[in-house]
Structures are given as structure tokens and as C-alpha cells.
Amino acid sequence: MNFDFSDDLNQLRDQARRYLAEHCTSKHVRSVLEGEKSYDGALWQGMADMGWLGAAIPEEYGGAGLGHEGLCIIAEELGRVAAPVPFTSSICLAAEAVMLAGNSEQKRRLLTGFAAGMHIGTLAWAEGSGNPRESSFTPRLVGGKLTGTKWPVPDGGSADLCVVAAQDEAGRPILALADLRAGGVTRTALETIDPARPQARIDFAGTPAEQLGAAGEGWALLQSVLDRAAVLIAFEQLGGATTCLEMATAYAQERYAFGRPIGGYQAIKHKLADVYIANELARSNAYYGAWALQTGAAELTLAASSARVSATEAYHLASKENIQTHGGMGFTWAADCHLYYRRSKLLGLTIGSAGYWKNRLVTELETRNAA
Amino acid sequence: MDFDDTNEEAAFRAEARAFLAANATLKSVAKPVSRGRHIRAEEITRAKEWQAKKYAAGFAGITWPKRWGGRELAPIYNVIYAQEEELYAVPRGVFEIGLGMCIPTMMAYATPEQLERFVGPALRGEEIWCQLFSEPAGGSDVAALRTRAERDGDDWIINGQKIWTSGAHYCDYGIIVTRSDPNVPKHAGLTFFFLDMKSPGVECRPIKQISGTSHFNEVFFTDVRVPDAQRLGAVGAGWKVSITTLMNERLAVGEVPRPDVEDLLALTRMIDVDGEPAIRNVAVREKIADWHCRTQGLKFTRFRTMTALSRGQTPGPENSIAKVVNASKLQDIASYGLDLMGAAGMVMDPELAPLHALFQEGLLFSPGLRIAGGTDEILRNIIAERVLNLPADIRVDKDKAFNQVAHGKR
Ligand SMILES: Cc1cc2nc3c(=O)[nH]c(=O)nc-3n(C[C@H](O)[C@H](O)[C@H](O)COP(=O)(O)OP(=O)(O)OC[C@H]3O[C@@H](n4cnc5c(N)ncnc54)[C@H](O)[C@@H]3O)c2cc1C
Numbered sequence: 001m002n003f004d005f006s007d008d009l010n011q012l013r014d015q016a017r018r019y020l021a022e023h024c025t026s027k028h029v030r031s032v033l034e035g036e037k038s039y040d041g042a043l044w045q046g047m048a049d050m051g052w053l054g055a056a057i058p059e060e061y062g063g064a065g066l067g068h069e070g071l072c073i074i075a076e077e078l079g080r081v082a083a084p085v086p087f088t089s090s091i092c093l094a095a096e097a098v099m100l101a102g103n104s105e106q107k108r109r110l111l112t113g114f115a116a117g118m119h120i121g122t123l124a125w126a127e128g129s130g131n132p133r134e135s136s137f138t139p140r141l142v143g144g145k146l147t148g149t150k151w152p153v154p155d156g157g158s159a160d161l162c163v164v165a166a167q168d169e170a171g172r173p174i175l176a177l178a179d180l181r182a183g184g185v186t187r188t189a190l191e192t193i194d195p196a197r198p199q200a201r202i203d204f205a206g207t208p209a210e211q212l213g214a215a216g217e218g219w220a221l222l223q224s225v226l227d228r229a230a231v232l233i234a235f236e237q238l239g240g241a242t243t244c245l246e247m248a249t250a251y252a253q254e255r256y257a258f259g260r261p262i263g264g265y266q267a268i269k270h271k272l273a274d275v276y277i278a279n280e281l282a283r284s285n286a287y288y289g290a291w292a293l294q295t296g297a298a299e300l301t302l303a304a305s306s307a308r309v310s311a312t313e314a315y316h317l318a319s320k321e322n323i324q325t326h327g328g329m330g331f332t333w334a335a336d337c338h339l340y341y342r343r344s345k346l347l348g349l350t351i352g353s354a355g356y357w358k359n360r361l362v363t364e365l366e367t368r369n370a371a
Numbered sequence: 372m373d374f375d376d377t378n379e380e381a382a383f384r385a386e387a388r389a390f391l392a393a394n395a396t397l398k399s400v401a402k403p404v405s406r407g408r409h410i411r412a413e414e415i416t417r418a419k420e421w422q423a424k425k426y427a428a429g430f431a432g433i434t435w436p437k438r439w440g441g442r443e444l445a446p447i448y449n450v451i452y453a454q455e456e457e458l459y460a461v462p463r464g465v466f467e468i469g470l471g472m473c474i475p476t477m478m479a480y481a482t483p484e485q486l487e488r489f490v491g492p493a494l495r496g497e498e499i500w501c502q503l504f505s506e507p508a509g510g511s512d513v514a515a516l517r518t519r520a521e522r523d524g525d526d527w528i529i530n531g532q533k534i535w536t537s538g539a540h541y542c543d544y545g546i547i548v549t550r551s552d553p554n555v556p557k558h559a560g561l562t563f564f565f566l567d568m569k570s571p572g573v574e575c576r577p578i579k580q581i582s583g584t585s586h587f588n589e590v591f592f593t594d595v596r597v598p599d600a601q602r603l604g605a606v607g608a609g610w611k612v613s614i615t616t617l618m619n620e621r622l623a624v625g626e627v628p629r630p631d632v633e634d635l636l637a638l639t640r641m642i643d644v645d646g647e648p649a650i651r652n653v654a655v656r657e658k659i660a661d662w663h664c665r666t667q668g669l670k671f672t673r674f675r676t677m678t679a680l681s682r683g684q685t686p687g688p689e690n691s692i693a694k695v696v697n698a699s700k701l702q703d704i705a706s707y708g709l710d711l712m713g714a715a716g717m718v719m720d721p722e723l724a725p726l727h728a729l730f731q732e733g734l735l736f737s738p739g740l741r742i743a744g745g746t747d748e749i750l751r752n753i754i755a756e757r758v759l760n761l762p763a764d765i766r767v768d769k770d771k772a773f774n775q776v777a778h779g780k781r
Contacts, residue, residue, distance in 0.1 A: 281668030
């Protein structure tokens with residue numbers, strides 16, 4: 001039984017935490033949230049230089065080859081500080097899609113750029129309301145040109161490469177890789193609940209694009225990419241939920257009402273105990289996801305779904321009860337509580353909401369049970 | 372990360388598997404073992420026989436010292452054995468309190484001669500032990516207990532009443548905490564003993580539970596004479612000894628109580644909602660997923676604790692969440708199962724109710740799990756205070772002499 005990260009990876013965690021404590025304070029998050037920038041470029045470059053972006057990318061493609069467990073650690077630490085960088089989009093979605101579906105030429109051409117932070121990738125599955133659904137993707141790739149519309153696309157304003165859930169000439173589901181720097185692309189920034197992770201609408205009008213993976217496999221590939229991302233994002237969510245509990249606990253120890261710390265009242269104590277319980281369940285499920293992702297286990301879908309559901313619910317609970325514990329102060333722009341409240345909901349929606357993953361989880365249980 | 376056994380662990384697991392395969396029958400989802408029905412004499416006999424077999428094969432005191440018939444193995448071996456035994460329908464429960472709490476307390480405080488006399492018979496299943504802590508005056512606040520112990524030469528005379536004592540009616544020995552000095556604050560005036568449940572003056576009256584069965588008792592003490600040699604710990608140090616007992620309670624390897632997710636999956640295939648199997652219904656699927664995440668979350672939390680143990684580290688506090696999550700989950704799953712059955716959910720006849728009335732039994736059993744061994748509220752307090760370092764509740768009785776403290780009518 002060895003169900004925890006190795007000492008080496010825990011050192012990576014310490015290193016990441018120290019770096020982020022200096023380079024990703026709430027001031028940095030706010031400069032993106034309140035300003036014109038769509039991400040913190042200095043932090044992004046720093047992350048690339050430290051080898052974090054390429055943590056799970058094999059060395060032959062310019063990565064650090066630490067495997068997915070290493071990337072899980074990075075994701076958790078970024079989640080703790082609500083980092084304003086396109087990490088989820090570029091690394092957890094686009095780079096994972098290329099590693100999973102790309103041929104060796106595509107991997108060689110694309111992954112180095114992602115690892116170096118030179119290219120920002122993203123993945124566009126949504127077309128307005130709804131969760132991922134088979135045969136629902138309308139953009140068409142015809143003769144190397146993509147036409148159609150996607151929204152919301154995470155970091156769609158800053159990305160230069162976009163993996164698009166689409167169909168080919170024959171109407172078969174495919175993943176297409178579009179070059180957003182080329183012509184025929186209109187990007188419209190969207191007002192969102194968390195401007196520190198911007199979203200865009202992208203209209204493709206004959207945008208140069210190539211196919212990623214086999215024709216007809218698009219839906220299966222998308223699901224596999226989302227499974228992988230679900231584990232990584234679960235760690236990001238877990239990091240955020242952990243920070244929320246720490247903030248709420250610290251405030252409950254310091255803030256006095258009726259002559260004693262509010263943390264002495266059971267309504268607050270039991271609320272925070274419930275947050276602790278949810279966070280620990282989420283952590284344990286996320287670890288199982290990390291194991292499944294790292295080893296390529298057949299249980300990946302089930303593990304990823306459980307990790308996703310647990311982490312989404314834990315982060316939502318922790319972030320809303322953090323505000324509640326802070327009282328009026330928690331509702332202000334000046335307090336940091338809302339950075340996490342926004343992020344928890346954003347991450348909970350970005351690859352399909354909890355309901356979608358619960359359904360996926362039970363479908364897995366059914367097939368496993370039938371086998 | 373990996374879930375691999377070491378060579379030694381794998382050998383042990385294989386040995387446990389072989390033992391179980393040769394001596395026990397596998398559990399069946401379709402015909403669960405009833406928990407709600409009465410514990411009858413023949414079930415005690417069956418439990419004793421099983422315990423003796425386990426002992427003979429070396430699976431009774433896996434972590435215990437060799438001199439007491441144990442194997443002196445690390446705690447992870449307990450978990451390995453439990454993982455294997457979980458697949459089998461074996462009589463459980465009768466020895467948990469004795470071997471999990473009473474004998475470990477004895478090991479910390481009893482004399483070598485006493486241990487020589489009592490440990491072996493307990494481990495072999497020949498003698499059963501109970502825990503006499505809770506009283507009408509206090510369960511959560513057990514230190515508010517009032518059962519008196521007064522010194523009389525080489526003996527103590529015990530008078531008073533315990534309550535909710537699991538198994539007292541079939542137990543041979545018990546550990547008891549008493550008030551020896553009511554003139555000092557409550558924690559300072561307690562003294563701890565073990566005693567023969569057949570001593571003159573001990574009377575057990577089974578209490579009928581909401582499930583209709585009687586697993587626990589009121590125990591009355593009228594001038595019960597206990598030799599001072601059976602005192603555990605110093606006079607007035609009973610609270611410290613009690614803590615030893617309660618710490619061991621938290622180390623127990625709990626099994627997943629049923630009905631759980633597997634049972635709900637089975638049920639939702641048997642039952643229709645709106646003309647199709649319940650499992651096709653979106654709301655039903657969401658519930659199944661929620662509980663799956665809790666069950667798995669607890670399982671992997673235990674694995675994290677085991678990993679720390681096997682790395683020689685002190686485990687974090689994460690396992691403190693287990694009972695609180697399990698108890699409510701059980702109650703919620705049982706209740707939801709009945710909802711799905713509609714009006715037939717009322718029917719508890721095992722011939723008619725799905726899965727032999729497992730869900731109905733769960734409904735009536737689960738409230739006890741939220742109370743026994745620390746209530747939901749007390750466990751949340753413990754997490755808040757010990758794990759999150761939040762301030763302790765205000766305790767108005769802490770520094771007052773016990774006989775000056777206010778108490779209610781109940
Ligand atoms: C099935 C079963 C088996 C048991 N077996 C044994 C046994 O073998 N030996 C034994 O000694 N005992 C046993 N018990 C007793 C058990 O430990 C107590 O019932 C339990 O500790 C609660 O105590 P109480 O019943 O006095 O309830 P109370 O302590 O009176 O609690 C009543 C309510 O008040 C709440 N409450 C109490 N104090 C606080 C507080 N400080 N803050 C917030 N809420 C509070 C409780 O959470 C509960 O909801 C058993 C109980 C059950 C149900």
C-alpha cells in the first residue's frame with residue numbers, strides 16, 4: 001500500500017508553494033480580475049521555466065517527464081492560490097488532447113510549445129447551454145478549413161491553438177485542431193463570473209485546422225480527454241477548497257462576537273467540520289484519480305468521475321461557507337473570499353457540471369456491474 | 372502510488388484467503404445477513420466458535436503481542452485481514468468491544484497475573500467483555516456519571532446504574548468507570564475497575580430498541596463488592612484510563628454498513644420508476660453517484676491512513692471523519708431505498724421486502740449508529756477542536772465540585 005505522493009513529489013510541492021507565495025499573491029490574481037490583462041504573463045513564464053507546464057509531457061517532447069502525479073501536485077498548488085493563468089486550458093485540456101490523440105509528428109510539433117509556455121492551447125466543446133453530449137457538435141472541418149461557432153471557450157481570447165469538438169465532411173465526430181492566429185477567426189470576449197479565467201466566443205469561418213485522432217472517434221476521444229482533465233482539475237479544486245477552509249478557520253479564531261471567538265460557537269464549528277469532511281473525501285477520491293491517471297488503469301473513468309464530483313461539491317461548499325463565516329466582510333470586493341467563490345463555480349462548470357459526471361459515474365458502475 | 376502488497380503482506384493475504392475459503396461462506400447480495408433480529412444463544416455460540424477458529428489460525432490478535440497469542444504485526448495487517456473477511460458472512464460484533472476496547476485498556480493498566488488470566492480467554496472467544504461507561508446522567512458528557520464507588524477495606528462497594536451497555540446480558544466481564552469522590556471537579560473524582568458481571572448485586576435489564584430487538588441494557592449495581600486489586604489506574608485517575616479506552620475505539624477497523632451503494636444498485640434494477648427501472652432515472656442516478664463518492668472517499672481515506680502507518684509515519688487526523696459519514700449515509704440510503712419502493716416500503720416482511728428487508732432494517736438500525744460511540748454532534752466538535760484548533764465549548768461545570776454542578780431532571 002503506497003497511496004500517497006512520493007517524497008520527491010512532496011518536495012516539488014514545497015518548492016511550488018514557496019514560489020507561488022511570492023509570485024501569486026491575491027494582488028496578482030486581482031490585477032487580472034480587475035485589469036485588462038487576460039492572464040499573468042510573468043507567472044506563466046515562471047511556471048514554464050520551472051518545468052511545471054511540461055510536468056506530464058515526456059522529455060522527448062520538451063517536457064519534464066514527471067508523470068501525471070507531478071502535474072496533480074502543480075494543479076493543487078495553483079488551485080490554492082487561484083492562479084490567474086491559462087493552466088487548465090493549455091495544459092489539462094489542450095496538451096492532454098494532443099498527448100492522447102495526436103500522431104507523433106503533431107506531438108513533436110506542438111508539445112514543446114505548450115511545455116515552454118510559448119503556445120497557449122485550449123479546448124472548445126461547448127456551444128451554449130448544456131453538458132457534453134454525443135453528436136451535438138456542429139462545427140465542420142472541410143478540406144482543412146473549420147467553420148462554426150463555440151462558446152464559452154476557456155482562455156479563448158489568449159489561446160493560439162484550439163482543440164475543437166467538431167465533425168468531418170461525412171458528419172463523423174472528430175477533434176480538430178485550429179490555428180487561432182490564422183485568418184478566419186473572430187474572438188469575442190464574454191463577461192463571466194470569474195474574469196481571472198476569461199472566456200470567449202469563437203467564430204470559425206474557414207479557419208485552417210487539422211484533424212486530431214481518427215475520424216469517427218471524436219466523441220470517445222473527447223470523453224477520454226475530459227476524464228484526464230477531470231482528475232487534474234479535481235486537484236485544482238481541492239487546492240482551492242483547502243485554502244477556503246484555512247481562511248475560514250483563521251477568521252473564526254480571530255473574529256469575536258458576544259465576547260468570544262466566533263469559532264467557539266457550534267454553528268460555526270460544525271459547519272467547518274463539514275467542510276473538512278468534504279475536503280478529505282475529495283482529497284481521497286482525487287488521489288485515486290491520480291493513481292488511475294498515472295497508471296492508465298481501466299478504472300480511470302470511474303475514478304475521474306468520483307474525483308470530479310467530490311471536488312466540485314467540496315469546493316463549492318468550502319467557498320460559500322468561507323464567505324458565510326466572514327460575515328459582511330466576506331461579501332466585500334476587498335476580502336479575498338470571492339476570488340475562490342468565483343473560481344469554484346467556474347471550475348465546476350468548465351468540463352461539464354456535477355450532474356454530467358454523476359451520470360457518467362453511474363454508467364460506469366452499471367457496465368462494471370454487468371461485467 | 373500503488374496498492375501493491377509487500378511480499379510479506381501478500382503472503383499474509385494469501386494465508387487469510389485460504390483460511391476464509393476453507394472455513395466460511397461468501398456473503399450474498401441477494402440474501403444479506405440480518406442484523407436487526409435478536410441475538411440468540413445459538414448465535415453467541417456460533418460467534419464463539421468462529422472466534423476460536425480465528426484464534427487457532429492466528430487471525431484473532433493480529434497486532435497483539437506474541438505472548439498473548441498475537442502475531443505482533445503492523446496495523447496494516449489488520450486491515451488486510453478485514454478486507455478479506457469482509458467478503459464472507461461471518462458472525463461479527465460480539466467481541467468487538469472486548470477485544471477492541473476493554474482488553475487494550477487492561478493491557479495498559481492490569482497486572483501481569485491479571486493479563487495472564489484474562490487476555491487468552493478473551494482472544495479465544497471464551498469470555499465476552501462489555502463497556503460500562505454511559506449512564507442516565509451522561510453519555511456524551513460521560514464524566515458526569517454518578518455511579519458511586521466507596522472504599523471498604525480491601526474492597527470497593529459500587530452502587531448506581533449504567534445504561535446502553537451493549538451485550539451486558541451475555542457478557543462475562545466488564546470495565547466500569549465510577550465516581551469515587553463527588554467533592555472535586557467531575558474529571559478528578561473518577562476511578563476505574565474491571566469486574567465480573569456475575570458478581571452479586573449486578574442486574575441486567577435488556578432495553579428494547581426502536582428496531583424491536585435488545586442489544587443493549589440497563590445495568591444496576593446494588594452494593595456490588597469489587598476488590599481493590601481490580602482497580603485500573605490510580606484512585607481518582609479514572610478519566611485518564613477512560614481516555615485509553617476511547618482512543619482504542621477510534622482505532623477500530625469499521626466495515627461499511629449495509630445497505631450501501633451495491634445494494635442500492637441492485638434495488639434500482641429491481642424497481643420501476645415511471646415505467647422503467649429506477650436506475651434509468653436521472654434523480655436516482657445522482658443519488659447513487661453521491662453515495663458512491665462518499666463510500667469510495669472513506670475507503671481511500673483509510674488507505675491514506677494505512678500508507679502513513681506502513682511508512683512509519685503518524686497518520687493525519689483524516690480518519691476521524693469515518694463514522695460521522697458512514698452513519699448518515701446509511702440512514703439516507705435506507706430511507707431513499709424505501710422511498711423508491713413507494714407504499715411497499717412500509718412492508719418489512721423479509722419474504723416480501725426486496726433484499727430480505729435490508730433497507731427496512733437499515734432504517735430502524737441507523738439512528739443508533741449516529742449516537743453510539745460519539746454522536747454526530749460530538750464528533751463534529753472533536754474535528755473542529757482537535758483538527759481545526761477552534762476554541763472548545765464553554766464548560767460551566769469544569770472547575771466546580773461535582774456535587775455543586777447543575778443537572779437536569781432526566
Ligand atoms: C446502539 C448503541 C450502543 C451503545 N453501546 C454502549 C456501550 O456498550 N457502552 C456504553 O458505555 N455506552 C454505549 N452507548 C451509549 C452512547 O455512548 C451514548 O448514547 C452516547 O454517547 C450519547 O449519550 P446520551 O445517550 O446520554 O445522549 P446525550 O449526551 O444526552 O445527547 C443528547 C443529544 O444532545 C447532543 N449533545 C450532547 N452534548 C452536546 C454538546 N456538548 N454539544 C452539542 N450537542 C450535544 C447529542 O449530540 C445528542 O444529539 C450505546 C449507544 C447506542 C445507541
